[in-house]
Amino acid sequence: MRVVFVYPDVLDAPQWKGYYYEGVASLGAVLEEAGHQVGLVHLTRREDPGETLRRIAALAGEGPALVAFSFSSIQKAYVEPLVPLVREELGFPTLAGGIHATLDPAGTLREIPALDWVCRGDGEEVLPRVADLLARGERPSPGGGLWVRDRTTGEIKPGGMAPAADLARIPFPKRDLFDQAGIQGAEQGILSVMSSRGCPFHCTYCCNKALRDAYKAGGQAYLRQKPAERFVRELEEAVRGFPGAVGGFFFEDDIFGVDLEWLEEFSRLYKARLGHAFGCNLRPEMVTPRRVRLLAETGCRRVHMGLESGDERLRKEVLKRTVSNALLERAFGLLKEAGISILTYNLLGLPGEDARSVLETIKLNARLGPDEMQHSILYPFMGTEIYEKAKAEGLLTKRRVLDYFKDTALDLPGLTREQVLFFQARFQGLVTWYRRLERLPGLLGRLLEGLTDRVLQWKWVAVLFSPRPR
Ligand code: SF4
Structure with a gap:
């Protein structure tokens, strides 16, 4: 067949x-x-x-x-x-x-x-x-x-839930199904790989919670890890099968190395048999001195981390991410000290959001100084807690969003569609601007920051300068 x-x-x-x-x-x-x-x-x-x-x-x-x-x-x-x-x-x-x-x-x-x-x-x-x-x-x-x-x-x-794949037994992925030389990352020789499936956290906008609940209802474990030895063999095979020089890996696991013992074993094998530089996704709560040391000596040069909202209340109550700004600052400090570059994930257009809270997100990025930022617009995926919340609060529209960098599916009482698109499009520029203001001497910096805050909260600014939705 x-x-x-x-x-x-x-x-x-x-x-x-x-x-x-x-x-x-x-x-x-x-x-x-x-x-x-x-x-x-x-x-x-x-x-x-x-x-x-x-x-x-x-x-x-x-x-x-x-x-x-x-x-x-x-x-x-x-x-x-x-x-x-x-x-x-x-x-x-x-x-x-x-x-x-x-x-x-x-x-x-x-x-x-x-x-x-x-x-x-x-x-x-x-x-x-x-x-x-x-x-x-x-x-x-x-x-x-x-x-x-x-x-x-x-x-x-109905047919219930499929058995969770046994990651210790299934064959290595058939990477050559994809045009390995022509996809994202191919030019730098960066191979995208995964050592696990699932995530132990409960963010309201993410499908992981719904998936975990569905597997749990059938008595199955959702969070699974490939055995370290087997995963290293998979990486070796991926290197052999790549049509070019391999520059490194990106571990696409939702969160890489949740289990420290696994990470230690993997580190030992990886250093001995591969040793390429790599990047991975991490939660700020997991950025401890021990884990950072281990990651850095294994070859980690880049971490992607969810900041999502600079407003601690929204982050905690709407997204169910309990990490504080202080903890984020500590995580950034540890990673930077270890020479690991950071990309932040940011979400705009959350239920309960207004221009002030978006500015909190922009300013937190300005303070923390990530090397790169991804700033998408919240899309309420069916089956997630935030979808149910948006539905219950009457925020869902019938708009068909084809790209969550380009439009919002929600109508928010505190933030217009134009404002969402405006802040998405100007995010990087505004982070740079606020970073500059931070460097100005005390009173002048504060005055200009207050003025910028005020101007950016006027709705007509977004009406005039937001891109057209697509
Ligand atoms: S930490 Fe990331 S992968 Fe895990 S539930 Fe939250 S958004 Fe999803």
């Missing part, structure tokens, strides 16, 4: 080349191990659905084939027109997986009526089972994480 993955990964940025995604690469590996052939349409820019269909057809050949879509809520817009085309023009069955389908399997089947199945949760057991059955000319039945639409009655038959 041929399985063609379609992975929309579209960003409205001229330099965007798409990113490696371990979810699809891992499924490619288990399917190949089970004797199936796999291909990938990695959709990185908007294109005519007819063109995408031609790419799917070229990979599917004469068939029989299964076309498997993996997408987030935002990228669903690129999948919706494709699924009926695949059914009608190519006659192949279709399956959806990934985060949106996992958090709302019945909704996904309802929203995309041409879909045959949804895989809820990890697909490592589900997809080979479906492919095996189809290869034998049989139809898969619901269960084990597979949700089914009855083609005769249209009824949606």
Whole structure:
């Protein structure tokens, strides 16, 4: 059986080349191990659905084939027109997986009526089972994480949660499904890798809590770690398979090295057998002297960390991130002292936000001095706590947001849409400006800061200077 993955990964940025995604690469590996052939349409820019269909057809050949879509809520817009085309023009069955389908399997089947199945949760057991059955000319039945639409009655038959993949047993991801030389990071030879799945924290805007709850309800552990020795072997294989010189790794784990004992073992093996510089995601609470020392001596040169909001109340009550500004400052100090560069993640347009709280975020970045900042607009993903809050407070709009750097899906009482877009577009410039003001002598600096605060809180400033929503 041929399985063609379609992975929309579209960003409205001229330099965007798409990113490696371990979810699809891992499924490619288990399917190949089970004797199936796999291909990938990695959709990185908007294109005519007819063109995408031609790419799917070229990979599917004469068939029989299964076309498997993996997408987030935002990228669903690129999948919706494709699924009926695949059914009608190519006659192949279709399956959806990934985060949106996992958090709302019945909704996904309802929203995309041409879909045959949804895989809820990890697909490592589900997809080979479906492919095996189809290869034998049989139809898969619901269960084990597979949700089914009855083609005769249209009824949606629930299939529960898929078994969590055993990271100590599944084959190494099939990285060559992606155009390894052409994706983001390829020019610098930075390989994106993952040592774990899941996250122990509970941020309200993140799918991790909903996923953990879904796995827990089925008596399964969600947070899983690859054994250190096996992970190092995976990295060695990734280096061998990369068509170019490897400059380093980025560990895409939601949080890298949660378990310090694991990190110590990994560090020992990594230094002896690889030793490349790397970057990783970390929580400020986890930035302790011991962990920083360990990371730095293992080769960590860059950390990405969520600051999210500079307003401690919003951060704590709306996002459920209990870290204080003082703790953030301490974390920054430790990382900088160890020579590790920092990127902050920032979120704008939160429920309860106003221009004053956005300025708090901008000013906290100015004070802490990260090397880079990512500043996106909150998107309330279905199934998250913040989605429910926004819904209950009547903040959700029907706006279709295709890029969470370009528009907001919420109508906020304290912050207009223009203000959200204005602050998103001017974020970096404003951080630089406030940083300059901080360096001015006492009274002058405070006067100019107060004046800037006041001007930026006037709504007409955003009306005049915000970019048009896209
Ligand atoms: S720390 Fe990051 S990955 Fe973990 S729940 Fe919060 S946002 Fe999600």
